[in-house]
Amino acid sequence: MSITPPSGINTSISDDGLSQQPWWVEQWMELINSYRFKKRLERAWAYAREGHVTSIRFEGRRVHARVQGTDEDPYKVKLWLDVLKDEDWRYVLEALTMKARWSAQLLAGIMPADIERAFAASGRRLFPFKLQEVRSECSCPDKANPCKHISAVYFLMGERFSEDPFVLFQLRGRTRAKLLEDLAAYRLQAIAESANQSGNAEALAIDASSSELNPPHPAVLDPTLWWRYDAGLDGDLVVITPAMEGDTGLDAAGELPLAEEPRFPEAKPRFLQHLRDQGQAMAQQAMLEAMAAGN
Template sequence: MTITPSNHGINTSLGDEGLGQQPWWVEQWMELINSYRYKKRLERAWTYAREGNVTSIRFEGRRVHARVQGTGEDPYKVKLWLDVLNDEDWRYVLEALTQKARWSAQLLAGIMPADIERAFAASGRRLFPFKLQEVRSECSCPDKANPCKHISAVYFLMGERFSEDPFVLFQLRGRTRTKLLEDLAEYRRKALETLAAEAAKHADTPSDPSESTVSADNEQPTPPHPAVLDPTLWWRYDASLDADLVVITPAMEGDTGLDAAGELPLAEEPRFPNSKQQFLNHLRSQGQALGQQALIAAMTAGGG
């Protein structure tokens, strides 16, 4: 994978507009390099990144290869990489990701979940480097400092790539986008099969108490609620209600299921920049209309 750096790179604290308009994962990446104590070197690196001195950046597997034109005749060769997670670490991460459908949905939409580190915590590892020293780097320039201005220039431009595709961070940790999504699909398939097997096991449990396993106190076990075996009973309530105790009111203004769900991980469509907002507005109007119909139906039933 090769990208051509533009002269209008990402905003950093050294830029004019700061970090406010960047995705949070880009901000976190930038915080590391901006913590570097040699500010003059960073200013020089930002100039290199902004003025096109980084002539190429290639993301090859788990490493980033770049060429940066310095004061010499030939560009310097730069390498950056992160420590990768082994298969056992990734197993813990994938199991954690599988447990929350929201994480998978956001990643599929190109959004980095704000609490993604919770999934990595299961393996005792991190997705983002905790400190700048965890970003491994090499440069062919004679400067003994690390990171030098050439490495730092590449570091700045890597944030631009992360903004476009957060999966690059996973790639640097040892899982490409394709591999990660394939593994997620496989883990989710296995999880669904396990749930189905458990449901079938409960369905096959004999209803005769004499055939059931008794507890250690020789007491018959409490039978499960019928809704456990028949999900269609979840939304039924057959007991009678005292009409004086039932109060039917409309929802508070602006309080809809869509509002309660929070921001939905919808992908953006560049060809139709307003499509996402139009879709959300349509959902909101639908929710309000259906809520009004439900209120009318409830009031009518109550009156009868």
């Protein structure tokens, strides 16, 4: 038996064995070990260790157990958690779908260490936060809850969780088969939606290229609009300066892809010089017109 004894109780189980327990089992055991009646926990631990729990079975979200006490017939014990609503599970499944690691770990029978982040999307928890959140009943005459019979079942449930972490999901309303089935369906839906979005993006790009949904700027069709500005300008904010000597924009444009003419090697440099001369002349004319308009 590898269940964790109550705090302060001596046991033959080695510390190494206890440290190897899965973290979700330790978290469950912290609930029962937080119980303030330590003497009752000691008796419950003895019941669990000595075989007084004669049977434990999981039926849906409820745990049914028989614990042999002082009476001739075993006491009947029931434990259960509040189940999550379908709407809550929808949020959980959507969150689980967002991380492939969570799905892979669950399929491998490992409880993700940050699994509560998936449940946080629904505002609920997988693990009970306090002992009172675990509902329980016992047919014994003890009015305290949990009694030693219920507590003994707590300890053995930790052993069951170690073997199958999906029991925790079952107590919240989803069996292993149902959870994995729903998770697979949500992942397929997410893949399909991602593919549709990619297809829609490609379709929009094609439509945009045909200029039906996203027509080009008028200046693309009419080069005369390239340097045109129709809006009014505040004269105090406009400063007109001549271009630097020899600056016509040709140098910034880089090497022009002009064809070479072997029979007339002077053609290319003459053409470029003509462009520079024209640029300077146009710049001077623009400067004169701007100054005249400013006055």
